[in-house]
Amino acid sequence: MRDTILTAFKKIEEDFHIKILFACESGSRAWQFPSKDSDYDVRFIYVHKKKEYLAIDPIGIGSKRDVIELPINDLLDISGWELTKALRLFRKSNPPLMEWLRSGIVYYQAFSTIEQMQELSKSIFAPNSCSHHHLNMETNNFREYLQGEEVRIKKYFYVLRPVLAAGWIEKYNEFPPLEFSTLVNHLVPEGSLKNEINTLLKRKLDGEELDKEPKIQLINKFLNEEIERLREYANMLNIDIPDFTPKLDLLFRHTLVEVWKR
Structure with missing residues (x-):
């Protein structure tokens, strides 16, 4: 199954002109109580090329979607979040995203972005x-x-x-x-x-x-x-979490340079 998933990622990168930074299993398999007929809930984080961000409409507005979802079949459910969407949710300690970062089943990881997010998650947790x-x-x-x-x-x-x-x-x-x-x-x-x-x-x-x-x-x-x-x-509970926006802005910019090299 891992080979099937990795092949799907290569096609996603080619079709959408993006780079996948991280992909993991979520849901019952990650929680360690899958059924015999459980599908694979694969979630990933990706980044566009620089020029896509240098536009008057940000990613997620109009036709510029900030998610990629493949058609679900009986075995595979694959979907991903664009990086700025993921970082905005991360800033709010989004539980599903925090779970992705802790998944024990990682299919793919590249570049340093996810390691930095994993380290920051200890402080961002709300x-x-x-x-x-x-x-x-x-x-x-x-x-x-x-x-x-x-x-x-x-x-x-x-x-x-x-x-x-x-x-x-x-x-x-x-x-x-x-x-x-x-x-x-x-x-x-x-x-x-x-x-x-x-x-x-x-x-x-x-x-x-x-x-x-x-x-x-x-x-x-x-x-x-x-x-x-x-x-x-x-x-x-009434706990104020510091604003991590400046750090996340830097992380986003660093990712663009690291992934696209220019």
Whole structure:
């Protein structure tokens, strides 16, 4: 699959006249709970040639799109963000982008831009915005997937992970790790709840078809209580993050020189 992905990148660079700086896996594979039929969620960051930025309309305005998305098939979902778009979101501690920078599955990396972003991410991390992101995700997924007497059992992971990620931020005041098992091991005490979660994880990783089943009352109770508790915590956060715009401007300019050599 890696060769297929790298071949797709070469074609993207040729078709769009860009350079890819970084590409990684996101979603369930990066979180280490893929299903047997999980596709590959590949995300990348790219940069245009200098002349594209020397125009009265910035990238992202009108026909000058700041994303590249390939048609999704049964196996591959590939999309990327243009660098200035990525840096503007990075400035706001955008959680999906912060996850890309921490992905354990990296398909491609070139030039020094990503290393510099990874180093800056330690300072740019904003616990308030990241907590609210995870809480909004878990609340929406909990409401949509886990309210009936019978639920799509694999959807528990898409509520448990953001709940535990928000809990990690509360406990450690740092961006949470991507790996689901790490969150469980650090945040869920030994006992019946942890056993239920780990049993569910084993079934999913073993390729068992986790379709509709009776909801797991113990996990639902935990989620209800944690969502309410963490919402109160997040609402109390009021942390000002310094403006990193000057540093990110320099990083962008340095990237243009490094990539295009002139």
